[in-house]
Amino acid sequence: MVLGIGLVFMLAPLVLVFASSTHTTSTLQLQGLQWLPGDQFVQNYGRIFSFQAGFTDEITPLGMLENSLIIAFSVAFLTTVLSLLTAYAIVFFRLPGKHIIFWFVLVTLLFPLESRFINTFSVASSLGLINTHAGIVLPALAAALGTFFFRQFFMTLPKELIEAASLDGAGPFKFLKDIVLPLSFSRAGAIFVIAFMIGWNQYLWPLMISTDDSLYTLVRGIRFIGQESGPGMAMVVITMLPPFILLLVFQRWFFNSLSAQS
Amino acid sequence: MSKVQLTNVRKTYPNGAEAVRGVDMEIESGEFIVFVGPSGCGKSTLLRMVAGLESVTSGQVLIDDRLINDVSPAERDVAMVFQNYALYPHMTVRGNMSYGLKNRGLPKAEIDQKVTEAAKMLRIGDFLDRQPSQLSGGQRQRVAMGRAIVREPKVFLFDEPLSNLDAKLRVQMRIEIKRLQRRMNVTSIYVTHDQTEAMTLADRLAVVNDGKIEQMGSPIDLYNNPATLFVASFIGSPQVNLLPATFDGQHLISGDLKLSGFGDLPTSTELVLGIRPDELRLDESGPFLLRVDIVEQHGSDNLIYGGVLGAMNDGDQETEFCFKTSQDMLPDLDSTLKLGFNDERAMVFNKVTGERLR
Numbered sequence: 001m002v003l004g005i006g007l008v009f010m011l012a013p014l015v016l017v018f019a020s021s022t023h024t025t026s027t028l029q030l031q032g033l034q035w036l037p038g039d040q041f042v043q044n045y046g047r048i049f050s051f052q053a054g055f056t057d058e059i060t061p062l063g064m065l066e067n068s069l070i071i072a073f074s075v076a077f078l079t080t081v082l083s084l085l086t087a088y089a090i091v092f093f094r095l096p097g098k099h100i101i102f103w104f105v106l107v108t109l110l111f112p113l114e115s116r117f118i119n120t121f122s123v124a125s126s127l128g129l130i131n132t133h134a135g136i137v138l139p140a141l142a143a144a145l146g147t148f149f150f151r152q153f154f155m156t157l158p159k160e161l162i163e164a165a166s167l168d169g170a171g172p173f174k175f176l177k178d179i180v181l182p183l184s185f186s187r188a189g190a191i192f193v194i195a196f197m198i199g200w201n202q203y204l205w206p207l208m209i210s211t212d213d214s215l216y217t218l219v220r221g222i223r224f225i226g227q228e229s230g231p232g233m234a235m236v237v238i239t240m241l242p243p244f245i246l247l248l249v250f251q252r253w254f255f256n257s258l259s260a261q262s
Numbered sequence: 263m264s265k266v267q268l269t270n271v272r273k274t275y276p277n278g279a280e281a282v283r284g285v286d287m288e289i290e291s292g293e294f295i296v297f298v299g300p301s302g303c304g305k306s307t308l309l310r311m312v313a314g315l316e317s318v319t320s321g322q323v324l325i326d327d328r329l330i331n332d333v334s335p336a337e338r339d340v341a342m343v344f345q346n347y348a349l350y351p352h353m354t355v356r357g358n359m360s361y362g363l364k365n366r367g368l369p370k371a372e373i374d375q376k377v378t379e380a381a382k383m384l385r386i387g388d389f390l391d392r393q394p395s396q397l398s399g400g401q402r403q404r405v406a407m408g409r410a411i412v413r414e415p416k417v418f419l420f421d422e423p424l425s426n427l428d429a430k431l432r433v434q435m436r437i438e439i440k441r442l443q444r445r446m447n448v449t450s451i452y453v454t455h456d457q458t459e460a461m462t463l464a465d466r467l468a469v470v471n472d473g474k475i476e477q478m479g480s481p482i483d484l485y486n487n488p489a490t491l492f493v494a495s496f497i498g499s500p501q502v503n504l505l506p507a508t509f510d511g512q513h514l515i516s517g518d519l520k521l522s523g524f525g526d527l528p529t530s531t532e533l534v535l536g537i538r539p540d541e542l543r544l545d546e547s548g549p550f551l552l553r554v555d556i557v558e559q560h561g562s563d564n565l566i567y568g569g570v571l572g573a574m575n576d577g578d579q580e581t582e583f584c585f586k587t588s589q590d591m592l593p594d595l596d597s598t599l600k601l602g603f604n605d606e607r608a609m610v611f612n613k614v615t616g617e618r619l620r
């Protein structure tokens with residue numbers, strides 16, 4: 001029952017956005033958002049692909065899609081790899097002060113990126129990262145979340161596993177490659193999806209770090225077309241699509257690793 | 263076929279815990295050695311130092327006269343079976359068994375042949391393509407053994423490998439381990455807290471207490487001639503009966519009881535008399551009066567437990583005896599039995615130091 005209500009609340013905006021994206025701008029402006037599909041699907045979605053925007057330089061929605069994909073994939077990939085390796089080192093090796101390292105990583109979870117904008121910005125600018133993809137990607141890495149997630153999983157593995165492997169002639173690298181990675185596969189998929197969404201949905205930070213219009217992402221680009229227009233709605237739908245597809249592809253892994261501990 | 267030698271081996275963990283306090287031992291080629299002792303006495307630590315999984319704080323570990331203190335576990339050529347099996351969960355049985363060989367760069371045909379052979383010996387040939395999660399506890403145990411066997415190591419190490427199995431399977435696997443070890447004739451060290459396992463498996467067993475070897479010898483030797491009170495009470499099931507006593511020059515005195523047949527004992531020391539449950543016998547002129555509390559029927563024999571009337575108590579605990587007798591002996595509860603004992607076989611210990619005096 002509660003689940004049902006929740007589902008309605010979550011699905012309703014999606015239906016609303018999709019239905020509205022098939023109406024003319026004037027319909028939307030005169031009569032508000034639409035719950036039923038209209039007849040402007042081809043026109044609205046077609047418009048997006050012939051659209052250009054920008055003050056300093058030109059950017060098309062396809063260009064924005066490319067930026068979004070580059071950024072989201074980089075965030076996802078780097079987050080997954082970095083946090084897996086960090087957690088691996090923390091859990092499986094007798095590092096001096098490893099608990100301190102872990103808590104330090106964890107504490108960064110407490111401060112959202114927004115709360116450290118100014119500092120991050122000055123660091124990024126001194127590294128020459130303004131107006132680059134790297135500048136958008138690096139501060140957004142969700143490494144703390146991922147490290148925590150992998151650490152919790154690694155702790156459930158019996159310590160005898162690495163001992164058995166070392167007697168079997170597998171050093172740290174082989175143990176990672178042959179044992180830990182295959183066991184972490186589905187969890188890595190889940191972190192990848194979550195980090196992809198974080199990277200994809202970024203808004204404020206890209207706005208600050210990039211002034212070039214060529215670095216526009218889809219999420220930012222919606223503004224150009226205007227949200228209350230038919231094509232704007234179509235753009236919103238297109239923006240939502242890639243994370244959705246990714247989730248569909250990864251869903252089995254995703255739910256397996258987030259629910260059952262097996 | 264390899265010798266293992268420990269010389270004054272010690273282990274202090276970084277947190278200050280002194281787990282092993284000076285152990286000397288020589289293990290002959292092909293011997294089956296069991297470390298037995300209560301939980302926390304340092305058995306696993308000792309074993310893990312031989313495996314190379316724990317560093318040696320001081321002393322020397324040698325395999326075939328080669329000092330291996332600083333040799334990595336892989337290069338020591340030992341194989342270990344863990345209590346929780348530690349199988350690689352994502353690999354098949356075959357994968358688990360061949361992993362170590364693969365890492366050594368053996369040709370695939372040879373690996374296959376060794377795995378097949380070991381699987382046949384352990385009767386897991388039908389499961390080679392299953393994953394560990396699809397196997398029962400006993401089968402997993404066999405796979406863990408298989409993983410050790412295929413490596414053909416110099417030394418087998420077992421850390422309580424049967425503790426996770428139910429009682430019946432435990433007995434079955436115990437016999438199988440013994441048979442395998444005989445057949446392969448590989449030097450083996452086996453850790454357990456279960457004295458029955460220890461007695462039945464060992465060529466020689468080492469009783470470990472508080473980080474030291476209390477006594478080492480063949481099981482029957484340790485049973486018949488325990489050097490200390492600790493060994494006497496740890497080896498033997500049911501446990502040896504212990505009676506606090508003192509010596510007055512002629513008799514052992516315990517409360518109102520006066521036991522003759524003893525001589526040449528210190529008079530000013532607190533003593534403990536030890537009598538195995540099967541050394542007691544019904545005897546109208548015997549010194550002990552047992553008030554029957556519990557009768558356990560084990561089938562072929564009965565164990566009768568009860569307080570010894572008139573005996574000196576150990577602290578505020580009544581001294582209890584266990585009397586092992588035949589299955590037709592069924593006294594009523596709270597009735598009394600008159601018991602005598604074989605004073606030739608009785609043992610006397612110094613209560614404080616635990617040293618055997620007689």
Ligand SMILES: Nc1ncnc2c1ncn2[C@@H]1O[C@H](COP(=O)(O)OP(=O)(O)O)[C@@H](O)[C@H]1O
Nearest residue numbers: 275277279281300301302303304305306307308
């Ligand atoms: N990694 C460790 N760090 C600190 N102390 C330990 C560690 N492992 C074992 N100990 C301590 O060393 C002693 C012996 O442990 P262990 O060898 O595991 O005993 P056993 O196997 O006989 O039960 C225990 O007091 C235990 O608390």
Ligand SMILES: [Mg+2]
Nearest residue numbers: 302305306307
């Ligand atoms: Mg142990």
